[in-house]
Amino acid sequence: MRLKDKVVIITGGTSGIGAAIARAVVREGGKVLVTGIVESEGKALVSELGASASLSIADLVDPASPAKIAADCLAAFGRIDSLVNCAAIFDQSNVETIKYEDYLRIMQINLHAPLFLIQACFPELKKNKGAVLNIGSVNAHAGEANLLAYSMSKGAMVTMTRNLGNANGVKGVRINQINPGWILTDREKQMKIEQGMADGWWNHLPKSDVPFGTMSTPEQLAAGCIYWISDESIPFTSSVFDLEQFTFIGRNPEKN
Numbered sequence: 001m002r003l004k005d006k007v008v009i010i011t012g013g014t015s016g017i018g019a020a021i022a023r024a025v026v027r028e029g030g031k032v033l034v035t036g037i038v039e040s041e042g043k044a045l046v047s048e049l050g051a052s053a054s055l056s057i058a059d060l061v062d063p064a065s066p067a068k069i070a071a072d073c074l075a076a077f078g079r080i081d082s083l084v085n086c087a088a089i090f091d092q093s094n095v096e097t098i099k100y101e102d103y104l105r106i107m108q109i110n111l112h113a114p115l116f117l118i119q120a121c122f123p124e125l126k127k128n129k130g131a132v133l134n135i136g137s138v139n140a141h142a143g144e145a146n147l148l149a150y151s152m153s154k155g156a157m158v159t160m161t162r163n164l165g166n167a168n169g170v171k172g173v174r175i176n177q178i179n180p181g182w183i184l185t186d187r188e189k190q191m192k193i194e195q196g197m198a199d200g201w202w203n204h205l206p207k208s209d210v211p212f213g214t215m216s217t218p219e220q221l222a223a224g225c226i227y228w229i230s231d232e233s234i235p236f237t238s239s240v241f242d243l244e245q246f247t248f249i250g251r252n253p254e255k256n
Helices: 016-027 038-054 065-077 100-127 149-172 188-192 216-231
Strands: 007-010 032-037 051-056 084-085 132-136 172-180 239-245
Touching: 007 016, 007 065, 016 038, 016 216, 032 038, 032 065, 032 084, 038 051, 051 065, 065 100, 084 100, 084 216, 100 132, 100 149, 132 149, 132 216, 149 172, 149 239, 172 216
Parallel strands: 007 032, 007 084, 032 051, 084 132, 132 172, 172 239
Antiparallel strands: none
16 A cells, blocks of 8 residues: 555546546555546546545636645545646647647646646645656657647646756655656547547557557556655655657667
8 A cells, every 4th residue: 555545636637547547546545636627537437436536627727726626635635645747638730730829728738737736735745745746748858740839838847847846855845757658548549540540550550669569558657656656756856757668869679
């Protein structure tokens, strides 16, 4: 029970990676406030997880949502030990097609909301010597041509993580980041099908894309997250880790 009696907030927690992290937290003895905007998904997950979970429906576009989420967690469980900033959106755009309003929305949800959630939870995090885990992306390094705003938001999250981690270790608060690579979420499956790939495409990928032969799963990623929100990772902070099947620097293609 690596998270016994710990209370964890997870944004974007009603599906995908966030839901996998929520399940892992409860398996490790923790309690979780799941946040998101799809109430039916959230209710189903909380029902599955039982008394160790509670739901907060909040749209991160709303500047009032960080304070609401922190208050909902305190009302449900009486404390906050960790915050996992997992919620994110993206659109397929580049410098020629990006729209100002879409750019602002991506930055609000992917960058501004995580910052102000940390601020809203900070008194509790200081009191409980807590931890923040930001879920970024390997796109932070440069990103894909048609993921301009998303890539920018995740690059800025790296700087935010390192800045806040450096500044607040003296207060006992650890702030770290994981950058996932290509993860086989339900949303990813459906998006690729909508883009023209055949159903079951994830079973037919070359090893140049997935060296281990299968895509990484939300559950595998969630297992890696537990270390960073547990006391096991004390005193490490300001760390940014890529979790992908290959390195981006000096990548070595398949050799037989």
